Amino acid sequence: MKVxxxxxxxxxxxxxxxxARRGTTVxxxxxxxxxxxxxxxxxxxxxxxxxxxxxxxxxxxxxxAVPVTDAPRLxxxxxxxxxxxxxxxxxxxxxxxxxxxxxxxxxxxxxxxAHPLAxxxxxxxxxxxxxxxHGAQVLLCPSFITVPxxxxxxxxFWRSVGAEPALMEADEHDARMALLSHLPQVTSxxxxxxxxxxxxRREDLGPGGRDATRLAGSSPAMWTAxxxxxxxxxxxxxxxxxxxxxxxxxxxxxxxxxxxxxxFEAGNRWFGAD
Amino acid sequence: MKVxxxxxxxxxxxxxxxxARRGTTVxxxxxxxxxxxxxxxxxxxxxxxxxxxxxxxxxxxxxxAVPVTDAPRLxxxxxxxxxxxxxxxxxxxxxxxxxxxxxxxxxxxxxxxAHPLAxxxxxxxxxxxxxxxHGAQVLLCPSFITVPxxxxxxxxFWRSVGAEPALMEADEHDARMALLSHLPQVTSxxxxxxxxxxxxRREDLGPGGRDATRLAGSSPAMWTAxxxxxxxxxxxxxxxxxxxxxxxxxxxxxxxxxxxxxxFEAGNRWFGAD
Numbered sequence: 001m002k003v004x005x006x007x008x009x010x011x012x013x014x015x016x017x018x019x020a021r022r023g024t025t026v027x028x029x030x031x032x033x034x035x036x037x038x039x040x041x042x043x044x045x046x047x048x049x050x051x052x053x054x055x056x057x058x059x060x061x062x063x064x065a066v067p068v069t070d071a072p073r074l075x076x077x078x079x080x081x082x083x084x085x086x087x088x089x090x091x092x093x094x095x096x097x098x099x100x101x102x103x104x105x106x107x108x109x110x111x112x113x114a115h116p117l118a119x120x121x122x123x124x125x126x127x128x129x130x131x132x133x134h135g136a137q138v139l140l141c142p143s144f145i146t147v148p149x150x151x152x153x154x155x156x157f158w159r160s161v162g163a164e165p166a167l168m169e170a171d172e173h174d175a176r177m178a179l180l181s182h183l184p185q186v187t188s189x190x191x192x193x194x195x196x197x198x199x200x201r202r203e204d205l206g207p208g209g210r211d212a213t214r215l216a217g218s219s220p221a222m223w224t225a226x227x228x229x230x231x232x233x234x235x236x237x238x239x240x241x242x243x244x245x246x247x248x249x250x251x252x253x254x255x256x257x258x259x260x261x262x263x264f265e266a267g268n269r270w271f272g273a274d
Numbered sequence: 275m276k277v278x279x280x281x282x283x284x285x286x287x288x289x290x291x292x293x294a295r296r297g298t299t300v301x302x303x304x305x306x307x308x309x310x311x312x313x314x315x316x317x318x319x320x321x322x323x324x325x326x327x328x329x330x331x332x333x334x335x336x337x338x339a340v341p342v343t344d345a346p347r348l349x350x351x352x353x354x355x356x357x358x359x360x361x362x363x364x365x366x367x368x369x370x371x372x373x374x375x376x377x378x379x380x381x382x383x384x385x386x387x388a389h390p391l392a393x394x395x396x397x398x399x400x401x402x403x404x405x406x407x408h409g410a411q412v413l414l415c416p417s418f419i420t421v422p423x424x425x426x427x428x429x430x431f432w433r434s435v436g437a438e439p440a441l442m443e444a445d446e447h448d449a450r451m452a453l454l455s456h457l458p459q460v461t462s463x464x465x466x467x468x469x470x471x472x473x474x475r476r477e478d479l480g481p482g483g484r485d486a487t488r489l490a491g492s493s494p495a496m497w498t499a500x501x502x503x504x505x506x507x508x509x510x511x512x513x514x515x516x517x518x519x520x521x522x523x524x525x526x527x528x529x530x531x532x533x534x535x536x537x538f539e540a541g542n543r544w545f546g547a548d
Contacts, residue, residue: 117480121545136480180474184486187461189541190518194511196544200454206391206410208492211485212458217545218482220538227534231526237468238523242516244464249512252501260501264494267463270470271395271491 002027004049004059004085006074008039009219011091011119012065013128018161020044021130027055035125057081061157064090064098067225072101079105087153089114093177093222094229095141095170108143112154113170115139115177116163123219134162141170178233185215185223186238192216276301278323278333278359280348282313283493285365285393286339287402292435294318295404301329309399331355335431338364338372341499346375353379361427363388367451367496368503369415369444382417386428387444389413389451390437397493408436415444452507459489459497460512466490 001024005012008030016026016039028045030036039045049055056062056078062085064071071092082088088111090098095113102111118136138158142151155165168176191213195202202213227234244263251259275298279286282304290300290313302319304310313319323329330336330352336359338345345366356362362385364372369387376385392410412432416425429439442450465487469476476487501508518537525533 119480119482121482176472176474176478179469179472180479180483183468184465184479184483186519186522187465188482188486189538190515190522191458191461192541192544193518193537194457194514195453196540198450198453200450201547202545204450205454205458206393208393208395208462208489209454209458211488212462213541213545214485215482216541218538218542220535220542223538224531224535227526227538228529228531231529235523235527238519238526240468241464242519242523244467245460245512245516245519248460248464248501249509249516252505252512253509255502255505257498257502261494261498263467264463264492264497264501266470267466267487267490268492268494270466271476271487273475 001025001061002059003061003063004053004056005029005063005065006049006053006078007065008035008045008125008128009065010123010125010127011116011132012063013039013044013125014118014130014132015063015065015091015161016044017128017130018133020046022160027059029053030125038125053078054081057084059085061085061087061089061153064092067222068092068094068098068229069225071098075101075105075107079107082107082110086110087112087150087157089154089157091116093181093226095139095173097229099141099143099170103143103145108145109147110150111143112146112150113141113143114154114158114165115141115173116158117181118163121215121217123222131162133158136163138163138165139168139173140165141168141173174230175233178230178237182226182230182234183237183241185218186227186234187241188213188215189223275299275335276333277335277337278327278330279303279319279337279339280323280327280352281339282309282319282399282402283339284397284399284401285390285406286337287313287318287399288392288404288406289337289339289365289435290318291402291404292407294320296434301333303327304399312399327352328355331358333359335359335361335363335427338366341496342366342368342372342503343499345372349375349379349381353381356381356384360384361386361424361431363428363431365390367455367500369413369447371503373415373417373444377417377419382419383421384424385417386420386424387415387417388428388432388439389415389447390432391455392437395489395491397496405436407432410437412437412439413442413447414439415442415447448504449507452504452511456500456504456508457511457515459492460501460508461515462487462489463497
């Protein structure tokens with residue numbers, strides 16, 4: 001079994017480590033030559049691919065692990081070499097645009113987009129580690145013409161690194177992620193930006209504040225790509241935040257204890273229903 | 275040494291446990307009879323006080339550990355019995371209004387407000403535990419006439435349970451807390467409230483999203499009191515959030531990658547500067 005991975009950052013690198021550990025041959029590419037060299041030296045990547053991605057031709061599985069706005073371009077670049085590749089997948093945090101790109105590129109039958117819910121705020125090859133996907137949910141988004149065999153291959157592939165696959169339609173995925181992943185990222189960054197302006201450091205915060213700002217450490221390049229790629233859903237979610245903040249701000253200003261309490265109660269009820 | 279604690283919730287209860295463990299006699303009051311009974315039965319509270327708080331008279335230290343909007347009223351109730359009490363303090367998350375109340379009640383000389391940065395999202399006697407303050411910062415806010423002996427007593431008192439005291443002016447405390455504590459609470463609750471509306475559960479979130487929403491589990495009564503008591507600073511901080519969200523939302527809508535990246539970069543820089 002041979003797997004080609006394009007992008008050896010935190011997620012792509014961690015996937016490569018898990019696969020190498022199980023004896024899978026990993027063909028790797030990263031636009032950073034230093035990262036590619038380090039991945040080769042560590043023995044995780046068996047063979048380095050060049051920028052033409054021609055070496056992908058020999059792989060059973062092709063995985064894109066690059067910022068989501070770069071993924072369609074790299075899928076196009078790899079296309080000439082994908083004829084005999086049984087499964088084409090990725091690890092991006094948005095799914096609609098890449099699923100649509102795969103369909104338009106004539107790769108839809110073998111394409112199953114994947115979004116492993118693992119990672120947190122770390123980034124880069126140096127932070128990657130084996131075991132990242134163990135017990136993590138991975139959302140699988142087929143195209144409208146993906147064949148059942150490809151879906152089964154995707155399930156087996158992600159299960160082999162310990163993840164728990166679940167199918168989801170790409171549009172629904174992006175709408176849900178805007179709320180459950182992209183919005184927490186935006187509010188963590190928001191808090192961090194305001195604290196920076198007030199010259200308050202992270203070490204000044206209590207444990208709760210530190211938890212609330214942990215995601216601010218995430219990769220700006222990755223999150224810029226996600227926000228732009230999922231712009232419609234993300235801007236709608238941010239607008240909903242603005243409205244709710246204005247509502248609670250006005251309730252506090254007019255000392256409306258019942259309305260303020262209802263706000264905190266709604267959050268507490270949600271938390272407790274876990 | 276005798277310490278009277280009014281309010282045996284998570285913070286007051288944890289303080290009582292630490293003191294009892296060191297052999298201090300704890301006189302306790304809670305408006306819940308069940309909590310008061312449990313605290314007596316556990317041996318943490320040596321003597322239960324009644325609602326007149328008359329028993330406070332025999333204490334060396336008096337600690338208010340109730341929601342911040344209840345604290346001035348209880349300080350007034352306790353006043354007739356505080357003549358021989360060497361230190362009057364509290365554990366509230368806002369400081370200005372109680373410090374001012376102590377001054378107006380003629381208790382300023384012996385009053386040192388305290389805010390231990392410990393707790394997180396738990397609440398209630400049942401969640402209280404010994405060791406909560408170990409290594410935690412505690413911000414001490416004297417009144418404008420607090421005598422140096424009282425400040426020294428407050429330092430020694432909080433050090434005795436493992437906390438690290440630091441002095442801060444009450445107004446500055448409340449302004450800083452609006453940003454570094456109250457705002458993270460508001461954004462966590464905000465996320466939780468929006469996720470509840472979308473019927474997304476906490477277990478659907480990845481680790482980062484769970485961190486960002488942990489504070490939503492905090493006590494609604496406590497946070498309603500804090501938001502109302504610190505209304506001026508909190509509403510200003512929320513308004514700053516709304517402005518920054520509107521700015522990044524517009525940048526995403528017009529696909530301004532540089533502006534969106536600058537937003538995430540600001541948060542990432544702050545995080546990395548830790």
